[in-house]
Amino acid sequence: xxxxxxxxxxxxxxxxxxxxxxxxxxxxxxxxxxxxxxxxxxxxxxxxxxxxxxxxxxxxxxxxxxxxxxxxxxxxxxxxxxxxxxxxxxxxxxxxxxxxxxxxxxxxxxxxxxxxxxxxxxxxxxxxxxxxxxxxxxxxxxxxxxxxxxxxxxxxxxxxxxxxxxxxxxxxxxxxxxxxxxxxxxxxxxxxxxxxxxxxxxxxxxxxxxxxxxxxxxxxxxxxxxxxxxxxxxxxxxxxxxxxxxxxxxxxxxxxxxxxxxxxxxxxxxxxxxxxxxxxxxxxxxxxxxxxxxxxxxxxxxxxxxxxxxxxxxxxxxxxxxxxxxxxxxxxxxxxxxxxxxxxxxxxxxxxxxxxxxxxxxxxxxxxxxxxxxxxxxxxxxxxxxxxxxxxxxxxxxxxxxxxxxxxxxxxxxxxxxxxxxxxxxxxxxxxxxxxxxxxxxxxxxxxxxxxxxxxxxxxxxxxxxxxxxxxxxxxxxxxxxxxxxxxxxxxxxxxxxxxxxxx
Amino acid sequence: xxxxxxxxxxxxxxxxxxxxxxxxxxxxxxxxxxxxxxxxxxxxxxxxxxxxxxxxxxxxxxxxxxxxxxxxxxxxxxxxxxxxxxxxxxxxxxxxxxxxxxxxxxxxxxxxxxxxxxxxxxxxxxxxxxxxxxxxxxxxxxxxxxxxxxxxxxxxxxxxxxxxxxxxxxxxxxxxxxxxxxxxxxxxxxxxxxxxxxxxxxxxxxxxxxxxxxxxxxxxxxxxxxxxxxxxxxxxxxxxxxxxxxxxxxxxxxxxxxxxxxxxxxxxxxxxxxxxxxxxxxxxxxxxxxxxxxxxxxxxxxxxxxxxxxxxxxxxxxxxxxxxxxxxxxxxxxxxxxxxxxxxxxxxxxxxxxxxxxxxxxxxxxxxxxxxxxxxxxxxxxxxxxxxxxxxxxxxxxxxxxxxxxxxxxxxxxxxxxxxxxxxxxxxxxxxxxxxxxxxxxxxxxxxxxxxxxxx
Numbered sequence: 001x002x003x004x005x006x007x008x009x010x011x012x013x014x015x016x017x018x019x020x021x022x023x024x025x026x027x028x029x030x031x032x033x034x035x036x037x038x039x040x041x042x043x044x045x046x047x048x049x050x051x052x053x054x055x056x057x058x059x060x061x062x063x064x065x066x067x068x069x070x071x072x073x074x075x076x077x078x079x080x081x082x083x084x085x086x087x088x089x090x091x092x093x094x095x096x097x098x099x100x101x102x103x104x105x106x107x108x109x110x111x112x113x114x115x116x117x118x119x120x121x122x123x124x125x126x127x128x129x130x131x132x133x134x135x136x137x138x139x140x141x142x143x144x145x146x147x148x149x150x151x152x153x154x155x156x157x158x159x160x161x162x163x164x165x166x167x168x169x170x171x172x173x174x175x176x177x178x179x180x181x182x183x184x185x186x187x188x189x190x191x192x193x194x195x196x197x198x199x200x201x202x203x204x205x206x207x208x209x210x211x212x213x214x215x216x217x218x219x220x221x222x223x224x225x226x227x228x229x230x231x232x233x234x235x236x237x238x239x240x241x242x243x244x245x246x247x248x249x250x251x252x253x254x255x256x257x258x259x260x261x262x263x264x265x266x267x268x269x270x271x272x273x274x275x276x277x278x279x280x281x282x283x284x285x286x287x288x289x290x291x292x293x294x295x296x297x298x299x300x301x302x303x304x305x306x307x308x309x310x311x312x313x314x315x316x317x318x319x320x321x322x323x324x325x326x327x328x329x330x331x332x333x334x335x336x337x338x339x340x341x342x343x344x345x346x347x348x349x350x351x352x353x354x355x356x357x358x359x360x361x362x363x364x365x366x367x368x369x370x371x372x373x374x375x376x377x378x379x380x381x382x383x384x385x386x387x388x389x390x391x392x393x394x395x396x397x398x399x400x401x402x403x404x405x406x407x408x409x410x411x412x413x414x415x416x417x418x419x420x421x422x423x424x425x426x427x428x429x430x431x432x433x434x435x436x437x438x439x440x441x442x443x444x445x446x447x448x449x450x451x452x453x454x455x456x457x458x459x460x461x462x463x464x465x466x467x468x469x470x471x472x473x474x475x476x477x478x479x480x481x482x483x484x485x486x487x488x489x490x491x492x493x494x495x496x497x498x499x500x501x502x503x504x
Numbered sequence: 505x506x507x508x509x510x511x512x513x514x515x516x517x518x519x520x521x522x523x524x525x526x527x528x529x530x531x532x533x534x535x536x537x538x539x540x541x542x543x544x545x546x547x548x549x550x551x552x553x554x555x556x557x558x559x560x561x562x563x564x565x566x567x568x569x570x571x572x573x574x575x576x577x578x579x580x581x582x583x584x585x586x587x588x589x590x591x592x593x594x595x596x597x598x599x600x601x602x603x604x605x606x607x608x609x610x611x612x613x614x615x616x617x618x619x620x621x622x623x624x625x626x627x628x629x630x631x632x633x634x635x636x637x638x639x640x641x642x643x644x645x646x647x648x649x650x651x652x653x654x655x656x657x658x659x660x661x662x663x664x665x666x667x668x669x670x671x672x673x674x675x676x677x678x679x680x681x682x683x684x685x686x687x688x689x690x691x692x693x694x695x696x697x698x699x700x701x702x703x704x705x706x707x708x709x710x711x712x713x714x715x716x717x718x719x720x721x722x723x724x725x726x727x728x729x730x731x732x733x734x735x736x737x738x739x740x741x742x743x744x745x746x747x748x749x750x751x752x753x754x755x756x757x758x759x760x761x762x763x764x765x766x767x768x769x770x771x772x773x774x775x776x777x778x779x780x781x782x783x784x785x786x787x788x789x790x791x792x793x794x795x796x797x798x799x800x801x802x803x804x805x806x807x808x809x810x811x812x813x814x815x816x817x818x819x820x821x822x823x824x825x826x827x828x829x830x831x832x833x834x835x836x837x838x839x840x841x842x843x844x845x846x847x848x849x850x851x852x853x854x855x856x857x858x859x860x861x862x863x864x865x866x867x868x869x870x871x872x873x874x875x876x877x878x879x880x881x882x883x884x885x886x887x888x889x890x891x892x893x894x895x896x897x898x899x900x901x902x903x904x905x906x907x908x909x910x911x912x913x914x915x916x917x918x919x920x921x922x923x924x925x926x927x928x929x930x931x932x933x934x935x936x937x938x939x940x941x942x943x944x945x946x947x948x949x950x951x952x953x954x955x956x957x958x959x960x
Contacts, residue, residue, distance in 0.1 A: 304841060325843035334841065342841040347834045356831060357842035365824040372822075 001027045003160050003191055007057035010043055017043040019216040020057065025160060030182060030192040032206035036234055036431045040215035041195045045162050049081050050074040080153025084165040086145050090138035095120050097137055098152045123151045127184050143174035150181065161185060162193045167201055171289045172459060172491030179205050199227045235432045245443045248467040251280035254451040255420055260310035262296045270296035271475045278451040285466030286455040289494055293475040294455045295337060298424045301453065302334050303327040314420055328357055331419030335409055335426050337455065343409040346398030350390055351379035353397045354412050386411040387437060403434030410438055414445060421445050424455040439465060459490060592895055594948050595941035596909070603934040604636045607926055611635040638924050646919025647912035657799065662915055664802040668872065670911030671805040672864035672885050677892030677903040678816050679861035684898040685820060686853040687833035692737060692752025693861050693886025695759030696730040698879065700862030701869040702763045703729035705783050705877035706773055708790035708870065718789040723866050730862015731855045733759060738854025742847030764879050773877060783877040792871035805867035812860055817900040829853050861889065891939045910935065
């Protein structure tokens with residue numbers, strides 16, 4: 001069995017998302033599709049899955065062209081997809097989710113749930129998944145939910161499985177388990193397309209690697225290629241993968257958080273008894289799987305959380321209970337984890353976004369009026385300094401690519417006199433070139449003697465930038481460890497285990 | 505951007521658009537109320553994520569692909585082609601087309617000639633042409649320039665009537681539009697106008713001052729009353745999260761009965777010795793002066809509207825306060841994370857919006873209908889203002905244009921009815937259709953095969 005994409009071209013208006021992409025996947029093979037965010041990977045897979053219609057080119061299965069008008073046709077042809085964001089109904093059981101859209105029915109349309117149960121058990125046993133068909137999906141860990149997605153695809157006799165960025169939501173351990181599952185699937189003869197932008201994973205598991213950039217195939221690589229080679233192919237120029245930085249010169253403790261507790265409106269406790277401090281000129285990385293209290297930690301520092309107890313002292317000044325504006329005025333810079341939601345106003349221009357947190361007075365506002373000349377000069381300067389690729393300072397933020405949007409946010413936050421930088425997921429959804437740039441800026445900020453609180457779900461980023469690493473699990477500190485702690489140890493800590501020798 | 509599709513009340517204004525509709529008092533509150541929109545906070549129009557160019561995954565917009573350099577003109581063109589202005593214009597056009605069909609359906613000659621269309625089709629087509637041309641000619645004569653009378657001053661009179669009707673529509677439209685820009689749906693125009701009119705009227709009839717003091721004081725009182733009435737809704741939203749749509753609608757009722765009560769009590773607002781729910785006529789010292797002499801009804805309210813347009817333009821485009829309004833309107837989360845107090849912004853914008861709507865009420869009481877304050881003083885403007893703001897895309901200059909158009913429809917509607925026997929409701933239908941088409945930009949885009957806006 002061979003799946004072949006031949007000369008797929010997909011346009012969105014003037015924008016060519018996929019430009020004559022050809023790709024072959026064979027039975028029992030893992031073919032990695034490597035590319036930056038926005039390179040066109042997902043579009044290609046949506047074409048393959050029948051969600052988009054290609055403008056040109058064809059999809060061949062065993063040499064026969066497939067007519068695809070929707071996911072139903074793809075499934076019928078034996079193509080299954082494991083989505084980045086799971087397509088599961090949280091309140092349904094595993095068996096119900098698996099049968100969804102493919103319901104076996106008995107007399108008078110009665111659902112045959114037993115058949116679905118049996119199917120889940122059968123597949124689960126075959127691959128050693130250990131999934132209970134009667135478990136409610138929302139109660140399962142993320143890694144297991146992903147297995148439910150896989151079972152769902154396999155239950156429809158998928159012979160080609162597409163994994164779309166499957167490791168984004170997993171702990172390092174879960175990632176290893178997923179890799180093992182993918183290997184098993186390969187042994188059983190399934191063809192796998194593995195979409196990722198994480199070099200290490202791709203090299204670890206792929207049999208063949210196709211690199212795409214700006215919608216076109218730029219090369220094939222073997223898994224024995226080095227990270228640097230792959231990154232250079234992906235970005236189109238040599239990239240510095242490791243962050244160059246000198247050892248930190250930590251000064252006295254600048255930010256001291258004591259016994260912090262954050263509760264949301266529904267009474268859910270997100271952070272409980274968090275205590276740590278960051279010295280001036282030091283980066284403290286906060287590691288953890290998404291949703292273990294990192295967001296609430298940054299929001300609590302900023303004053304965006306309403307129910308906060310404990311103490312957050314910056315240079316001796318209490319921040320808890322202050323308004324966001326007062327916190328910002330105290331010299332806190334904030335790169336929020338989701339720039340689209342908290343960082344930018346998409347409909348406003350770059351210049352306007354650059355003054356978003358300084359609309360109350362100097363330097364941009366005088367007598368209640370915006371000083372357009374001052375603002376425009378400032379924006380022009382930052383556009384150059386931060387290498388924001390845009391048509392000009394009057395382009396709206398929404399028109400920019402993710403990397404450039406993030407540069408605007410970083411430029412805004414770093415262009416003030418900072419006493420603390422809080423950076424949450426500073427490079428999420430940002431291209432490799434911009435990641436390099438943003439990392440340099442964060443290190444430069446540290447070297448100016450500013451304490452940095454860095455939150456990221458990318459362990460690589462944490463390890464590369466941090467001087468010390470704090471691991472959060474279910475709202476509590478598992479431990480604070482040096483930056484050279486082995487990844488395995490960090491992975492265990494992210495799963496809530498405290499290895500010997502680590503103190504909380 | 506402003507391309508949201510706020511859930512729009514089906515028919516703003518209902519039957520209340522006529523200047524002196526005089527709905528019976530018992531019925532008045534239940535009649536022209538638009539149904540409550542489910543959710544007034546205008547959210548960015550979600551593109552169907554399944555497919556199409558708007559889908560978030562449209563690639564190459566990511567990566568480090570710099571957006572192609574575009575000149576200012578291209579941006580302007582893009583905004584016109586994919587954005588708001590063109591949709592507004594086409595919506596008006598579509599509404600006029602559908603309005604024409606309705607005129608045909610109600611036209612006797614057309615119906616008769618349709619009966620023997622097989623025998624003499626020319627009759628039918630002439631009748632169709634005559635009906636439509638006559639109707640819109642009458643509309644033109646009634647709203648801009650009347651060729652049927654002698655003398656330039658009498659011929660141009662319709663235009664001054666249009667301007668007179670436009671004044672309050674523009675003022676109230678600015679009030680609604682300004683709130684829109686901050687993400688709030690101000691449905692409370694009626695209540696705000698009533699309270700403002702009553703306050704202005706009260707100052708006018710109870711205080712005795714020379715014109716230079718009396719008029720500004722009365723105007724100010726009206727603006728303040730409107731501001732407080734709307735500000736209450738903003739304050740409640742900021743403090744308790746109460747939805748401004750519900751609150752402003754309910755405040756319409758409260759305002760209506762409050763004013764009705766004041767107008768029915770001797771010693772409050774009721775004209776001494778009268779049994780009608782009406783105040784005394786406004787004294788000369790508190791009236792908005794006529795602009796073109798006693799022969800014309802056009803008064804200084806229109807100047808007030810122009811000043812307000814300039815003010816709101818400055819506010820939104822130049823001031824720091826307006827900057828915060830827009831930031832909160834487009835992305836309250838980002839505004840909050842940037843240290844902007846969202847709740848305070850809601851209160852402030854509603855205060856200003858209420859003052860603007862209040863000026864529309866003042867305009868009625870002290871300018872257009874000076875015979876005394878009544879509960880009908882809003883004349884449906886409070887709701888028409890929503891349409892005006894939508895059509896004007898919540899931009900001051902757009903609202904000015906939309907207000908002029910609606911003023912013309914109002915002025916012309918009566919002459920259409922008088923000259924051609926076309927029911928005046930046709931004008932209301934056209935107005936409502938405009939809202940319908942504006943609220944459904946995808947529909948207009950589909951009809952005219954416009955490209956989908958990237959920022960829609």
